[in-house]
Amino acid sequence: MLEIFQYQFMQRALIAAVLVSVACGVVGSYVVIKRIVSLSGAISHAAFGGVGIGYFLGVNPVLAAIPFSIISAIAIGGVKQISNISEDTSIGILWSVGMAIGVIFINLTPGYAPDLFSYLFGSILTVNNTDLYIMFILDMIIIVTVYLFRREFLAVAFDEEFSKVVGLPALLVYMLLLALVALSVVVLIKVVGVILLIALFTIPAAISKQYTYNLKNLMILATILGIVLTTLGLILSYIFNLASGATIVMVLATAFAISYYLKG
Amino acid sequence: MSLKAVEINNLSVKYNEQLVLKDINFSIEEKDFVAIIGPNGGGKSTLLKIILGILTPNTGDVKVFGKAPKKARDLMGYLPQNLKFDHDFPINVFETVLTGRYHGLFKGYTEKDDNAVLQALKDVEMDEFKDRQISKLSGGQMQRVFIARAIVREPKLLIMDEPMASIDPEMQHSFYKLMSRLKDNMAIVLVSHDVGAVSTHVDKIACLNQELFYHGPVENAANGLEEIYHCPIELISHGIPHRVLKDH
Numbered sequence: 001m002l003e004i005f006q007y008q009f010m011q012r013a014l015i016a017a018v019l020v021s022v023a024c025g026v027v028g029s030y031v032v033i034k035r036i037v038s039l040s041g042a043i044s045h046a047a048f049g050g051v052g053i054g055y056f057l058g059v060n061p062v063l064a065a066i067p068f069s070i071i072s073a074i075a076i077g078g079v080k081q082i083s084n085i086s087e088d089t090s091i092g093i094l095w096s097v098g099m100a101i102g103v104i105f106i107n108l109t110p111g112y113a114p115d116l117f118s119y120l121f122g123s124i125l126t127v128n129n130t131d132l133y134i135m136f137i138l139d140m141i142i143i144v145t146v147y148l149f150r151r152e153f154l155a156v157a158f159d160e161e162f163s164k165v166v167g168l169p170a171l172l173v174y175m176l177l178l179a180l181v182a183l184s185v186v187v188l189i190k191v192v193g194v195i196l197l198i199a200l201f202t203i204p205a206a207i208s209k210q211y212t213y214n215l216k217n218l219m220i221l222a223t224i225l226g227i228v229l230t231t232l233g234l235i236l237s238y239i240f241n242l243a244s245g246a247t248i249v250m251v252l253a254t255a256f257a258i259s260y261y262l263k264g
Numbered sequence: 265m266s267l268k269a270v271e272i273n274n275l276s277v278k279y280n281e282q283l284v285l286k287d288i289n290f291s292i293e294e295k296d297f298v299a300i301i302g303p304n305g306g307g308k309s310t311l312l313k314i315i316l317g318i319l320t321p322n323t324g325d326v327k328v329f330g331k332a333p334k335k336a337r338d339l340m341g342y343l344p345q346n347l348k349f350d351h352d353f354p355i356n357v358f359e360t361v362l363t364g365r366y367h368g369l370f371k372g373y374t375e376k377d378d379n380a381v382l383q384a385l386k387d388v389e390m391d392e393f394k395d396r397q398i399s400k401l402s403g404g405q406m407q408r409v410f411i412a413r414a415i416v417r418e419p420k421l422l423i424m425d426e427p428m429a430s431i432d433p434e435m436q437h438s439f440y441k442l443m444s445r446l447k448d449n450m451a452i453v454l455v456s457h458d459v460g461a462v463s464t465h466v467d468k469i470a471c472l473n474q475e476l477f478y479h480g481p482v483e484n485a486a487n488g489l490e491e492i493y494h495c496p497i498e499l500i501s502h503g504i505p506h507r508v509l510k511d512h
Contacts, residue, residue, distance in 0.1 A: 029354075033350050033353055035350060084280070148370065151363075151372070151373070152369065154355065154359070154363070155363045155366060157353075158349055158353060158355055158360070158363065159344070159349060159363070161318065161344055162363070162364075162413070163366070164318050165316050165317075165340065165342040166363070166365075166366040166417070167338075167366065168366055209354065210352075213352070213354045214356075215354045217354075218354050
């Protein structure tokens with residue numbers, strides 16, 4: 001079975017699986033413990049707006065998604081501060097408006113958008129070297145940022161109000177965390193697509209949380225689990241000739257169900 | 265003359281056009297033990313958050329040890345009302361208390377901080393639980409951990425929002441024992457909606473329902489309790505007066 005990894009696209013897919021799992025393990029752990037899963041869902045769908053703008057401007061859609069998703073992440077965090085619009089409402093609005101912007105810009109782009117589907121549902125087998133470089137750099141940014149701000153992220157995730165009392169710039173730290181979510185979204189776009197990526201973000205961390213009470217261990221465990229499950233999904237999708245993003249999501253969901261059953 | 269721990273002049277707060285606090289004038293001396301009682305929605309938490317510098321008042325002036333609240337944060341410890349955190353949040357007792365020693369961006373915790381955490385855990389008799397995951401504690405134990413987090417900065421003013429809400433009646437005695445030890449070193453202000461729970465332990469009582477009525481020492485409240493308190497009657501009637509007051 002291992003001979004399938006002789007193909008170069010399979011090797012790239014495997015590297016991609018590792019790179020997405022790092023982003024998911026590290027940032028996904030915060031997403032799960034801070035309970036910002038639906039907010040992250042909104043950021044991921046909003047990223048599609050960036051993909052559409054990328055098509056329209058003729059630049060790499062993944063690169064175009066970076067500023068766009070960071071801006072939407074910060075908007076969603078900021079709206080709560082300056083208005084009385086609830087976070088729930090702004091999540092709902094951003095979720096669909098981001099998608100709508102993407103669709104309109106793709107409409108406006110002359111010609112046919114060949115790999116549009118892969119941005120929606122992911123296509124780990126078409127990941128190219130440029131994608132891998134982008135993912136690698138974003139992973140590095142994520143790891144360094146988390147290392148530098150680990151005290152702040154933990155304090156804000158645990159008790160935002162108390163962290164303000166001890167003089168921690170809680171809002172700024174929260175925005176930074178959302179910006180990291182946005183960067184992770186970009187890392188994941190090519191592999192599982194904006195619609196499916198929230199599963200990869202959530203499930204490895206949610207499973208790992210059942211087995212450890214230490215945040216660092218949680219991140220490591222979630223990363224390893226992400227690598228194993230994504231690779232398994234990749235192999236199954238190859239064998240059964242199924243869409244890779246959807247297969248990976250189903251493998252993750254199955255693993256979650258089994259783990260929940262064993263622990264519950 | 266020593267500085268007052270808290271000094272509030274002509275404070276008013278509006279929230280969504282609704283007056284929450286009206287013309288509050290109030291001060292807390294050093295090493296005072298003050299209870300602010302009042303009904304839910306009476307503005308108690310708002311007042312605490314203004315003292316802590318999390319909220320800014322519309323009008324009026326607040327000083328904590330002579331400084332603006334935001335500048336006096338090193339001098340304050342805070343016990344929030346019932347915490348909402350994820351049931352299996354990956355943090356243990358030690359790490360929880362350590363967040364109370366936060367120094368600023370890019371500034372790590374030192375050995376001094378570790379020692380302060382251990383001391384604070386000893387003060388609340390929770391040192392043997394230091395490696396325990398936070399949700400694996402009983403309500404009363406968790407309360408102690410959060411008190412440790414509040415006092416780990418060695419504050420001069422300890423602010424507690426409904427500290428009695430999450431502990432069993434049996435725990436109240438040991439809670440006040442802990443407070444009477446702590447008040448040698450700091451002023452303590454707590455808010456509660458239950459005057460009965462405040463018991464004989466505090467030095468002074470104030471009543472807050474949009475406006476604040478300061479009653480001073482507890483025993484002064486003996487004469488004409490209802491009139492003096494200006495509180496909704498049900499608030500004081502379920503606290504038995506002789507539990508509130510010293511023998512008279």
